[in-house]
Amino acid sequence: MALFDLKSLNSALEELQTERGISRDSVVDALATALAAAYRREYGKRGQIIRATFNPATGDMEFRQAKIVVDSTLVRQEGEESTGDDDHRSRFNPEQHIMIADARRIKKDSQLDEEISFPLETREDFGRIAAQAAKQVIMQKVREAERTSIITEYGQREGDIVTGHVQRFERGNLFVDLGRATAILPYDEQIPGERYRQGERVRALLLRVDEGVRGTFIRLSRSHPRFLTKLFEAEVPEMASGIVEVKGIVREPGSRAKIAVFSKDDHIDPVGALVGQRGVRVAVVTSELGGEKIDVVEWSEKPEDFVKESLKPAQVLAIELNEEENRATVQVAEDQQSLAIGRGGQNVRLAARLTGWKIDIRSTGGEQIAATDGTETPKAQDTQVEDISQKESGFEETKKEMGADDEAVDTGEKNIDPVAQDRDIASEKVEEQQEEVATDKEKDAE
Template sequence: MNVDFIEALKELEKEKGIALDVLIEAIEAALISAYKKNFGSSQNVRVEINRDTGEIHVYNRRTIVDEVEDPRLEISIEEARKLRPSYEVTDILETEVTPRTFGRIAAQTAKQVVVQRIREAERTIIYDEFINREGDIVTGIVQRHEMKNVFIDLGKTEAVIMPTEQIAREQYNQGDRIKTYIVEVKKTTKGPQILVSRTHPGLLKRLFELEVPEIHDGIVEIKSVAREAGARSKIAVYSKHENVDPVGACVGPKGMRVQAIVNELRGEKIDIVKWSADPVVFVENSLSPAKVLSVHVNLSEKIAKVVVPDYQLSLAIGKEGQNARLAAKLTGWKIDIKSESQAEENNE
């Protein structure tokens, strides 16, 4: 090792943010193991790298004692004082034992340590970047499939969509560009593991924040989201400004904003409803597109009894109860839907 090696380490310090002292200390520690392995030594040794010249020196360290039990680790006070009269018992005597052939071994060892440290530093940088992005959207390219998991290339690293976070019947073809929601970032021995989702309600919310400037600016607020990924979703929105229509803002000119989100979610239907602090109004809005005749609420039990025209009953309930189920999720209320004729029969 030489001056050029030290300069190379200093460049790494600038580029990768790994302190020079940290690198050199790691190399010194690795060289101690390399020395003992290659020269069959069980001595207590210290390796020193000169920070200016890059020169390496290996020193045998022995403790000064009255009576020597292990000559590899100890030296008598009499022997030590022949070298320097000022030595005392318990002092450490160092003798240089740098082998002539140690340079090649040292260079190889140093290279391995530096590569490992660079890899660790890069993993830390990636982890620090993505741990702060939990709950955010990332765009990536479908890379491969392994054991039903889908791996997404994010550029610097990759993310994984577990089977439970994949939309049923959605195809993830290699090379497809998709948006996913970061659910969790884990630290593992192989580096950061980024878990992303296509089914999380947060994905829908973040897509609206990206597409609708009024939401990004805080004029329109998303109050709640109910989602059955791949099939249908409902989103309740509220405007802080009387002259801004929250539903219209989310739909966009000629439906362009909501259509962009529908396209990203491969055709998932989205109902945008107006949020209200009045539970009667909110429950009525949540059952859109069905028309509602009346809503009676039990505030203590959070139950809403809804009456709809006979011809609107199937629309209000939805296919396999989907519309009613999503409305209940969106409002947080248990919703009991009856047709007008059913309500009359029950005298409700």
């Protein structure tokens, strides 16, 4: 057949199927549609419905004209006027329609809206305009087939982790090349503080696949809680097998996360399974998330036990639940209060989201101070802060009277007299108390 080089055509069909996942049948259908469009453009009449078939093995083509079976309830004859606004009948076109009486002379069991085809003369010579129309039809059909293939492939992977390379940046959004398709990692789905370079490898959760007017839209996420779950499933065989189950997970991406786990096997520790030997497993996940701290806690059916676990690493002394208000009042040691609340209230905020309870933190030291208000302060609470400040101010006055110059102050050695080499006992006590106060402040800050 002169119109097609069958060897090259079949080679192209195989290449499209292998590289782009487009089936041979889809491309052959596109070729048949393109041939019909070219025939109609070159030899057809206005309004004709042309159908074409193509055999890629032999190169044979067949063209047929299709007509739709109608009656007077579906079309208006020439010269017949419309009966009103409710008349939705189209005008009869002899190139598109055939009346049911005529159709039954050709085919006895013809029905309304059925399509009857008539053979047309086969043509092989097409002009430039017809060939251009055929090319556009083929490109459109191939794009549609590729889009369908991408939606089918990636639609089955929704909720899984995919790997790609950074392609470009646009208005804060990150475009990632997945191989067969380009996905988008929106700004609000990125981990705050992360920076990407072009060509860098990126792992993300495939959130969903949408089909839009401009093509296939694949949305990724690195801040979604499920991304953390999938990372642990890749590192923890007990999770992949279903023995260890994730009951809840909350995140503040890039900063901290809490994950509640439960083991269906009493002989397997769910927390230990996720943490791994010497923290190897959780360290891998933390590294992928850019240093995000992860607290792994054990889930419990008892709310009081679950709330205690959720506040880790803080140690809880007692807990009181108010089920009517869905509120939990937690008592901790005074030195554990800052740890239970967390920086900026982060620890208790994540614990409340994980458990679904409103959590109030109270320290035993704070309650003792409130209970003994107006009475003598207990010895354990006496830090003598006022005495220390008085000594510090007296020390500064003594230092000025002794004529300490600016150079001694710049060295940072505020308690050294540039004239006298010996320190008096009062200065040594003040320095020791200053060091103790500074150490306590550092602990509280941690």
